[in-house]
Amino acid sequence: MDASLSSQPSQPGGTTGAAAASCAAVLVAAPASGQGKTTVAAALARLHARQGRRVRAFKCGPDFLDPHWLALATGAPVHSLDLWMTGEADCRARLLAAAAECDLLVVEGVMGLFDGTPSAADLAQRFGLPVLAVIDAHAMAGTFGALAYGLQNFRDGLPWAGVLANRVASERHSQMLKDALRDPSQWLGALPRDARFSLPERHLGLVAATELGDAMARLDAAADVLADTPLGRMSVADLPQVRFEAASDEPQAMAPLLAGRTIAIARDAAFSFIYPANLDVLTELGAEPSFFSPLAGDALPACDAVWLPGGYPELHAQALSACTAMRESLAAHAAAGKPVWAECGGMMALFDELALQDGEPVHRLWGLLPGRVTMQKRLAGLGPQQLSLGSHVLRGHTFHYSSCETPLEPVARTARPGAPQAVGARAGEALYVHGPVRASYFHAWFASSPQATARLFGAMSIELESHAAFDQA
Known part of the structure; x- marks a missing residue:
C-alpha cells in the first residue's frame, strides 16, 4: 500500500x-x-x-x-x-x-x-x-x-x-x-x-x-x-x-425558505429510504421535522406539509391497508390544500390499490391518487435522474420493481443526466400532481435545489417560472 x-x-x-x-x-x-x-x-x-x-x-x-x-x-x-x-x-x-x-x-x-x-x-x-x-x-x-x-x-x-x-x-x-x-x-x-x-x-x-x-x-x-x-x-x-x-470557495448558506413550517415525515420499516442529508437540508431551510410511523398506528402530526419517502410498502401492504385513521387524516390534510411530497414507495401507498405477486390479494391503500400499483419481478426503473422545475433542477435517481396505472396525466417527466426532458416521453419517471399532492418514483436529492425543495413543501413565496407541477397546487 x-x-x-x-x-x-x-x-x-x-x-x-x-x-x-x-x-x-x-x-x-x-x-x-x-x-x-x-x-x-x-x-x-x-x-x-x-x-x-x-x-x-x-x-x-x-x-x-x-x-x-x-x-x-x-x-x-x-x-x-x-x-x-x-x-x-x-x-x-x-x-x-x-x-x-x-x-x-x-x-x-x-x-x-x-x-x-x-x-x-x-x-x-x-x-x-x-x-x-x-x-x-x-x-x-x-x-x-x-x-x-x-x-x-x-x-x-x-x-x-x-x-x-x-x-x-x-x-x-x-x-x-x-x-x-x-x-x-x-x-x-x-x-x-x-x-x-x-x-x-x-x-x-x-x-x-x-x-x-x-x-x-x-x-x-x-x-x-x-x-x-x-x-x-x-x-x-x-x-x-x-x-x-478544502475547496477555494466557501459554501453559501441556505435562505430559511421553510422557516416556521412543520413537515411531517413518515419513518418506519415501510418508509425508510431517507438520506440523512435531505433531513439536514430541510432543517437548514428552517423547517421543523416531525416524524411519525404509520405502521405503529401514529396519527398524522399537526403539520404544514407531509413527506412520504420511499421504502417497502409492498412488504407491509396489509398493515398499511388497515391504517384507516392515517388514510382519513391524509385525506383531510390534502383537502385543506396542504402539500404532500411522495417518493417511490411513498407514492405507492397513496394509490387506491396495490397488487402484489400473481395469486396474492389486492390491498386497498390510502386513495389520494387514483389507480393501482402492481409489483413485478423485473426491474422497472434504475439510474440517475433529474427533474426540471422551471430553471431549477432537482437531481436524484430511481430504483423500483413496480408500475402504476392511473388516469392522471404526468405534468412532467424526469430525464437522465444530459438528456432532454419532455412531458409524454417514455423515458423518465412521471411526476403526478393531484390537488396539493405531488408524487413520483423519483428520489430527490434536496441539496441539488433548495429552492425547488422548498416549493415542494409549500413555500409559495419562492419565485419559480410558471410550471404545471406548481401551478396546479
Missing part, C-alpha cells in the same frame, strides 16, 4: 473548518455487484471501531440500504458521495469534515469499480482514495490474478490498496488465489463463505440492519474473521493515509 497518496486539487466547492486534514482511508470496490463490498467495508469499520478508533463510512452513489450496515458498524450517520448527484463540492466537504475528526475513513463503492457515469473509480481518482478490491473467488483460481491485475491497471493513475478474496473454500484455495497474483504484496487476505456473517438480500438490495435482531452479531463475526487477515492485522498507521483539502 502507498501511504503517500493524497487527493488532487479539483473544481471549487465549499466546506467549513479545516483547510486540510489527513487520515487513513480506503475505497472498497469490486468487479461487480454482489461480491461482498458491504460485508468487507462494514467488517473493516467495525473491527477498528470496537478497538476504540474513530471511524466514518460513506457510500458511493445513491443507496438507502447499504448505509444501514455501515452506520451500525461505525455508530455514525452515513452519507452518499456521488460526483453527479451530490456534486464534487459536497463530496469534498464531507470527506474533509470526516477526515478532520476520525482515524479511519471507509468508502463503499457502487456496482463494479468502473460501472456507471460517474463510477466508483472516478471518485477514487478525484480524491485519491486507494481502492481495496473485493473479489468473490468461490469458483475461480488462477483467473483471480488476472481479474485483480485488470482492476488495478485498467485505468492509469488509479490509487490502489490491494485485493481481498471473498467466499473462499479453504486454506488451500486461499493459497492458490494468492499465488495467482503477479505481486504478492497486493494480497490482503481471504474471507470464507460463512452463514454467520452473510447479509440477506431481497429485491431492492440488502435487508436493512434494523430489521435483523442479530445484525451486530453478524458484523462482529465478519470483523473477527477479518482480524486474522493481513488487512485486519494492519494498524491505522499501516493503512494508506489520504490528505483531503
Whole structure:
C-alpha cells in the first residue's frame, strides 16, 4: 500500500473548518455487484471501531440500504458521495469534515469499480482514495490474478490498496488465489463463505440492519474473521493515509425558505429510504421535522406539509391497508390544500390499490391518487435522474420493481443526466400532481435545489417560472 497518496486539487466547492486534514482511508470496490463490498467495508469499520478508533463510512452513489450496515458498524450517520448527484463540492466537504475528526475513513463503492457515469473509480481518482478490491473467488483460481491485475491497471493513475478474496473454500484455495497474483504484496487476505456473517438480500438490495435482531452479531463475526487477515492485522498507521483539502470557495448558506413550517415525515420499516442529508437540508431551510410511523398506528402530526419517502410498502401492504385513521387524516390534510411530497414507495401507498405477486390479494391503500400499483419481478426503473422545475433542477435517481396505472396525466417527466426532458416521453419517471399532492418514483436529492425543495413543501413565496407541477397546487 502507498501511504503517500493524497487527493488532487479539483473544481471549487465549499466546506467549513479545516483547510486540510489527513487520515487513513480506503475505497472498497469490486468487479461487480454482489461480491461482498458491504460485508468487507462494514467488517473493516467495525473491527477498528470496537478497538476504540474513530471511524466514518460513506457510500458511493445513491443507496438507502447499504448505509444501514455501515452506520451500525461505525455508530455514525452515513452519507452518499456521488460526483453527479451530490456534486464534487459536497463530496469534498464531507470527506474533509470526516477526515478532520476520525482515524479511519471507509468508502463503499457502487456496482463494479468502473460501472456507471460517474463510477466508483472516478471518485477514487478525484480524491485519491486507494481502492481495496473485493473479489468473490468461490469458483475461480488462477483467473483471480488476472481479474485483480485488470482492476488495478485498467485505468492509469488509479490509487490502489490491494485485493481481498471473498467466499473462499479453504486454506488451500486461499493459497492458490494468492499465488495467482503477479505481486504478492497486493494480497490482503481471504474471507470464507460463512452463514454467520452473510447479509440477506431481497429485491431492492440488502435487508436493512434494523430489521435483523442479530445484525451486530453478524458484523462482529465478519470483523473477527477479518482480524486474522493481513488487512485486519494492519494498524491505522499501516493503512494508506489520504490528505483531503478544502475547496477555494466557501459554501453559501441556505435562505430559511421553510422557516416556521412543520413537515411531517413518515419513518418506519415501510418508509425508510431517507438520506440523512435531505433531513439536514430541510432543517437548514428552517423547517421543523416531525416524524411519525404509520405502521405503529401514529396519527398524522399537526403539520404544514407531509413527506412520504420511499421504502417497502409492498412488504407491509396489509398493515398499511388497515391504517384507516392515517388514510382519513391524509385525506383531510390534502383537502385543506396542504402539500404532500411522495417518493417511490411513498407514492405507492397513496394509490387506491396495490397488487402484489400473481395469486396474492389486492390491498386497498390510502386513495389520494387514483389507480393501482402492481409489483413485478423485473426491474422497472434504475439510474440517475433529474427533474426540471422551471430553471431549477432537482437531481436524484430511481430504483423500483413496480408500475402504476392511473388516469392522471404526468405534468412532467424526469430525464437522465444530459438528456432532454419532455412531458409524454417514455423515458423518465412521471411526476403526478393531484390537488396539493405531488408524487413520483423519483428520489430527490434536496441539496441539488433548495429552492425547488422548498416549493415542494409549500413555500409559495419562492419565485419559480410558471410550471404545471406548481401551478396546479
